Amino acid sequence: xxxxxxxxxxxxxxxxxxxxxxxxxxxxxxxxxxxxxxxxxxxxxxxxxxxxxxxxxxxxxxxxxxxxxxxxxxxxxxxxxxxxxxxxxxxxxxxxxxxxxxxxxxxxxxxxxxxxx
Amino acid sequence: xxxxxxxxxxxxxxxxxxxxxxxxxxxxxxxxxxxxxxxxxxxxxxxxxxxxxxxxxxxxxxxxxxxxxxxxxxxxxxxxxxxxxxxxxxxxxxxxxxxxxxxxxxxxx
Numbered sequence: 001x002x003x004x005x006x007x008x009x010x011x012x013x014x015x016x017x018x019x020x021x022x023x024x025x026x027x028x029x030x031x032x033x034x035x036x037x038x039x040x041x042x043x044x045x046x047x048x049x050x051x052x053x054x055x056x057x058x059x060x061x062x063x064x065x066x067x068x069x070x071x072x073x074x075x076x077x078x079x080x081x082x083x084x085x086x087x088x089x090x091x092x093x094x095x096x097x098x099x100x101x102x103x104x105x106x107x108x109x110x111x112x113x114x115x116x117x
Numbered sequence: 118x119x120x121x122x123x124x125x126x127x128x129x130x131x132x133x134x135x136x137x138x139x140x141x142x143x144x145x146x147x148x149x150x151x152x153x154x155x156x157x158x159x160x161x162x163x164x165x166x167x168x169x170x171x172x173x174x175x176x177x178x179x180x181x182x183x184x185x186x187x188x189x190x191x192x193x194x195x196x197x198x199x200x201x202x203x204x205x206x207x208x209x210x211x212x213x214x215x216x217x218x219x220x221x222x223x224x225x226x
Contacts, residue, residue, distance in 0.1 A: 006160075034213065043204070044161070044216040093160045095214075103149055103168070104209050108160035 002028045002098045006109035013084055014117055021079045021112045023094030029074035030096035034106070035067070038091045050077040084116045121205045121217040128223045135192045137220050139205030142186045148207040150181060150188045151214070155202045164203075165190070192222075200224045 003026040013019050023033055031052045036044040048069055049057040056069035068080040077096075081088055095108040122140040129135045141150070149168055153161035165172055165179045167188070172179045178191040192199060202219040 043218055105166055106214055111160045
């Protein structure tokens, strides 16, 4: 399968600061990447779809000005949590769509644990 | 937007075959069915993907009936390390992958 990486794997920050999370497709190009958020004991919730070279598409209820997404290249998407607050503490997971085969397949990164104090 | 329904949890003894069924009554013509495994504090790991009939790889089999309104993930001879949450997702192209509740599989020694 394809490999997707995330950096950092965990981050602790003070309330009011901004945090940037990187998502990279290591062995394939991805025109479309996705950002999910997962709270303890819950399923993954899709936050936004990141499209290379264009604006991200946000799911209902997700503040685009708070969760800034940039997909500047075919292998990198970034999620910036601006002015983070304790309620933003969560596990953030990205995925990238692999179109190389006959079927589209989504591969996920290892996740980034964010703790806002 | 295809919604999926799975059992919340399942228990199995080591060495047994485990079958997890997922319902997706509103699956679209272009949608694929994909199963993922997730361990705590890790991203979901791709297990298997299919469109119809049967697909098999080195870790699992996926059975899809002709109407495609359900699918069954089959794990042969599970071990303790297979204890995880298993998600069934449907989607393709413009249909993004939305996660349901998943099935928490517990393998018992």
